[in-house]
Amino acid sequence: MAERSASRNGNGAVKGSFKVKTGLAQMLKGGVIMDVVTPEHARIAQEAGACAVMALERVPADIRKEGGVARMSDPDLIRSIMAAVTIPVMAKCRIGHFVEAQILEALGIDYIDESEVLTPADEENHIDKHPFKVPFVCGCRDLGEATRRIAEGAAMIRTKGEAGTGNVVEAVRHARAVNAGIRKLAGMNHAELVREAKLIGAPVEVLAECQRLGRLPVVNFAAGGIATPADAALMMQLGVDGVFVGSGIFKSEDPLKRAKAIVAATTYYDKPERLAEVSAGLGKAMDGLEIPAIPKDELLAARGW
Amino acid sequence: MRPARARRPLIGVLAMQGAFAEHVRALEKSGARTRLVRAPEDLEGLDGIVLPGGESTTMTMLMERTGLLKPLRRAISHGLATLATCAGMIVLARDVVDGMADQHGLGLLDIGVRRNGYGRQVDSFEAALDITGLGGKSFPGVFIRAPLVESTGSVEVIARHNGDAVAVRQGRIVALCFHPELTGDLRLHREFVKLAAS
Numbered sequence: 126m127a128e129r130s131a132s133r134n135g136n137g138a139v140k141g142s143f144k145v146k147t148g149l150a151q152m153l154k155g156g157v158i159m160d161v162v163t164p165e166h167a168r169i170a171q172e173a174g175a176c177a178v179m180a181l182e183r184v185p186a187d188i189r190k191e192g193g194v195a196r197m198s199d200p201d202l203i204r205s206i207m208a209a210v211t212i213p214v215m216a217k218c219r220i221g222h223f224v225e226a227q228i229l230e231a232l233g234i235d236y237i238d239e240s241e242v243l244t245p246a247d248e249e250n251h252i253d254k255h256p257f258k259v260p261f262v263c264g265c266r267d268l269g270e271a272t273r274r275i276a277e278g279a280a281m282i283r284t285k286g287e288a289g290t291g292n293v294v295e296a297v298r299h300a301r302a303v304n305a306g307i308r309k310l311a312g313m314n315h316a317e318l319v320r321e322a323k324l325i326g327a328p329v330e331v332l333a334e335c336q337r338l339g340r341l342p343v344v345n346f347a348a349g350g351i352a353t354p355a356d357a358a359l360m361m362q363l364g365v366d367g368v369f370v371g372s373g374i375f376k377s378e379d380p381l382k383r384a385k386a387i388v389a390a391t392t393y394y395d396k397p398e399r400l401a402e403v404s405a406g407l408g409k410a411m412d413g414l415e416i417p418a419i420p421k422d423e424l425l426a427a428r429g430w
Numbered sequence: 431m432r433p434a435r436a437r438r439p440l441i442g443v444l445a446m447q448g449a450f451a452e453h454v455r456a457l458e459k460s461g462a463r464t465r466l467v468r469a470p471e472d473l474e475g476l477d478g479i480v481l482p483g484g485e486s487t488t489m490t491m492l493m494e495r496t497g498l499l500k501p502l503r504r505a506i507s508h509g510l511a512t513l514a515t516c517a518g519m520i521v522l523a524r525d526v527v528d529g530m531a532d533q534h535g536l537g538l539l540d541i542g543v544r545r546n547g548y549g550r551q552v553d554s555f556e557a558a559l560d561i562t563g564l565g566g567k568s569f570p571g572v573f574i575r576a577p578l579v580e581s582t583g584s585v586e587v588i589a590r591h592n593g594d595a596v597a598v599r600q601g602r603i604v605a606l607c608f609h610p611e612l613t614g615d616l617r618l619h620r621e622f623v624k625l626a627a628s
């Protein structure tokens with residue numbers, strides 16, 4: 126595919142290629158990306174060992190509680206968080222809102238999350254992400270949705286889960302759905318693959334790449350509802366490359382301690398003794414929400430297609 | 431019984447956080463056996479170690495908390511062959527500018543680096559490099575929020591980009607600002623496997 130984002134400057138260097146966009150996601154693997162709403166939160170996240178932070182005005186739990194239209198954060202807030210830490214800083218734009226994305230790129234943000242946590246700006250189209258130099262991460266609930274986002278230029282995927290609930294059940298459902306979708310491809314011949322692409326609404330080329338690799342062709346994190354070290358390790362054992370923790374840290378009783386524990390649990394996800402050690406004495410986790418208690422039209426994961 | 435060292439050296443890949451799986455694949459294709467290093471006992475019997483790319487603050491803190499920093503420093507200063515890429519180079523460096531205030535890495539490589547010295551992600555780039563001692567065509571350099579080498583002491587600079595050192599060698603340590611593990615080019619990994627076997 127022709128690269129619409131790469132540019133060549135005078136000294137033979139090429140910026141913004143898909144290789145460097147996916148490359149940063151590869152550097153984030155095995156790590157925890159934490160939602161932060163102030164520079165102080167960002168410093169705590171960095172001190173705890175976050176591999177990146179997500180700068181936003183309200184964590185998903187508060188967006189859910191307060192309602193109304195949720196938009197891109199104030200550039201002043203984003204800049205102040207970028208100035209506070211040396212780790213990569215991500216920020217969210219609304220689904221389909223390519224101008225918010227242009228603004229975030231102009232701010233020099235390291236990754237854009239085209240996120241269902243904000244109110245969608247376009248119910249038909251996601252952003253064409255190829256022309257941007259800054260890489261994008263997008264949410265998915267299954268393999269079809271993941272491959273559509275990759276076809277639009279997403280350099281990283283995250284399973285959606287249900288943000289702001291402190292309930293990991295949807296994250297598990299979506300990670301398992303992606304895994305099952307990929308397992309199903311094994312052994313299909315090309316004709317069967319084309320049919321499967323039709324059934325799940327996947328671009329054939331991206332689906333063929335998933336079949337060849339036995340996984341998504343870009344890094345895949347889990348998000349939406351992770352609140353404990355055990356939740357993070359669960360998602361890692363289900364095969365994701367790393368985790369996003371939104372409300373789970375700064376809505377808990379002792380954010381620094383919990384953040385450190387989730388970082389350790391993401392590295393030592395398959396060592397139950399270590400998990401037992403880091404899970405102890407963390408204080409109260411965030412208040413959780415049962416998914417059936419949420420009105421259907423308030424489910425964030427259903428935004429986007 | 432262990433196979434002869436010279437044929438298939440055992441190389442550890444530090445697996446705190448970051449792109450360690452990519453190094454494992456490149457090393458195995460280059461003829462090495464590999465082991466993920468996540469605890470001090472994983473250092474036992476290694477012929478070499480790779481410090482991968484990732485976030486240097488995350489990697490350093492996890493090493494400190496798990497008691498890996500000191501034994502790793504001892505092993506490398508006693509001559510364990512070491513390949514460090516990007517964040518790994520920062521972890522090895524004597525001086526780090528723009529790190530966290532209390533970021534103390536291994537301090538074994540005689541260079542000063544500036545974290546994210548080439549800029550933020552939008553400035554990440556690819557460039558062709560000529561590397562000393564590497565035959566054939568130029569090497570594809572992939573630089574991602576790369577550290578900038580601002581000063582060099584008793585190291586040999588083996589590649590430059592725009593005049594700045596981007597690859598250095600010091601004894602049995604090779605450190606790179608870029609990511610050979612993200613390319614299909616195995617030449618640097620093959621050279622490192624040879625170094626570890628020697």
